[in-house]
Ligand SMILES: Nc1ncnc2c1ncn2[C@@H]1O[C@H](COP(=O)(O)OP(=O)(O)OP(=O)(O)O)[C@@H](O)[C@H]1O
């Protein structure tokens with residue numbers, strides 16, 4: 001079953017088109033990602049999904065309901081982790097969850113039980129009675145995710161769940177998210193970390209300037225556009241045309257990135273040997289696995305992050 | 307456009323929103339209340355007793371007795387006005403509490419209705435605290451005073467509406483100073499809290515009719531001193547009429563501000 005169906009979805013802010021007619025479907029139980037650089041329209045898109053922003057035009061249904069007419073019913077079954085933490089600083093950690101639960105009209109005893117379980121699950125049990133502003137960035141993020149789960153949502157929407165966290169905290173969040181997916185929660189995730197996208201997402205769309213450039217499974221996208229590996233090389237001068245011509249047959253494509261050229265080899269080792277036989281001065285060379293970042297670079301000529 | 311303006315989507319979830327405010331209030335209500343009643347108490351001592359010693363009786367009353375009911379009304383007004391300007395703005399802009407709430411089944415209109423309820427609550431609590439104090443001082447002359455808290459509730463709604471309208475129109479924290487110096491302070495001074503308006507130029511007397519606080523002061527003073535009559539009903543009707551007139555505006559303005 002499709003949990004979310006968007007058709008020609010548009011979001012305009014006073015005439016400025018932030019989302020320009022995108023279509024996508026999210027299946028039940030999968031982790032679906034929106035990958036794109038700053039300003040791509042990721043937040044604008046998910047805000048329409050969680051019925052915060054009105055849809056400017058197009059169709060959007062969530063769990064079979066129209067966001068225009070059944071917002072309350074939809075929101076009852078969603079969990080939302082917004083890009084900016086908006087925990088309630090006037091309330092303690094546990095109170096944050098309990099008050100949030102009351103917005104879903106959960107019975108008090110049940111809410112308390114679920115809240116304690118969630119604090120446990122996210123490693124925050126010993127912080128239950130602390131003030132929110134004494135928590136670290138990673139703890140706040142975990143608490144925000146815990147809060148989003150208080151109503152046992154069918155769909156969890158995460159807008160950049162790990163931006164600003166250190167690698168360890170990030171891995172901890174990823175691990176929890178994977179467990180949620182195992183429990184059957186549909187995850188919707190925006191990110192500009194390609195590693196996050198490839199670690200978590202079953203399928204994703206690559207967005208830029210309000211449009212969807214590509215859609216598919218992370219690994220498929222990489223093999224479709226790049227192949228398995230990338231050979232980064234730096235030439236002495238801007239001679240890439242000449243060199244690339246000579247490498248014809250050994251590479252499937254290439255991308256110029258500043259001083260460097262990213263070559264997409266059929267076979268990395270063979271390409272390396274071929275390059276060494278050539279009479280060119282190579283400043284450096286580096287063979288590595290291809291990533292979503294490279295896909296994005298190829299599609300847009302831009303980097304995901306600066 | 308106009309249909310949007312009048313369509314207010316409020317559900318029973320406003321009580322959950324209001325409960326959130328009560329939880330926050332109950333965490334430090336002692337501090338809140340003691341600070342808020344400190345100021346009216348200062349006025350009561352400095353003006354009522356200090357200055358009052360040199361002041362001729364007003365409308366046949368010792369000055370302290372005249373002043374006390376006015377301070378009930380004005381402290382209710384200020385409590386609500388602070389909550390629904392600074393308080394509302396901080397929740398909306400800095401804490402993003404509204405944004406968090408509307409990610410749940412709570413609607414933006416529920417959130418604003420919750421703010422209004424909190425404004426009403428503040429008016430009733432802070433008005434009543436002063437009533438208790440002046441009762442202990444023997445300044446309350448009539449059992450009609452029992453009707454004062456409900457009047458504070460209606461007045462609280464009026465001041466909450468006014469304050470949120472301001473917040474929605476000029477949503478910058480610096481601008482709240484103007485609200486207090488340009489609107490609240492003149493209301494405080496020229497609504498019959500400190501002296502009857504009969505001594506002032508006719509123009510100001512006429513203008514006072516447009517002051518919400520003027521009508522609230524008349525009501526509380528009437529009830530506290532037991533000077534009741536059908537005219538109190540007209541005062542109440544004035545307040546209710548303005549409440550009805552203003553009611554849709556805060557919802558419309560805040561929706562426009564938060565929901566993008
Ligand atoms: N409330 C708003 N009013 C006007 N323009 C907005 C508003 N929110 C977003 N935009 C604009 O819409 C575009 C898309 O913004 P959006 O926040 O959806 O991007 P994003 O992909 O989430 O970016 P980021 O990675 O920085 O979070 C941007 O150009 C932004 O300036």
Ligand SMILES: [Mg+2]
Pocket residue numbers: 042043044083159
């Ligand atoms: Mg964003």
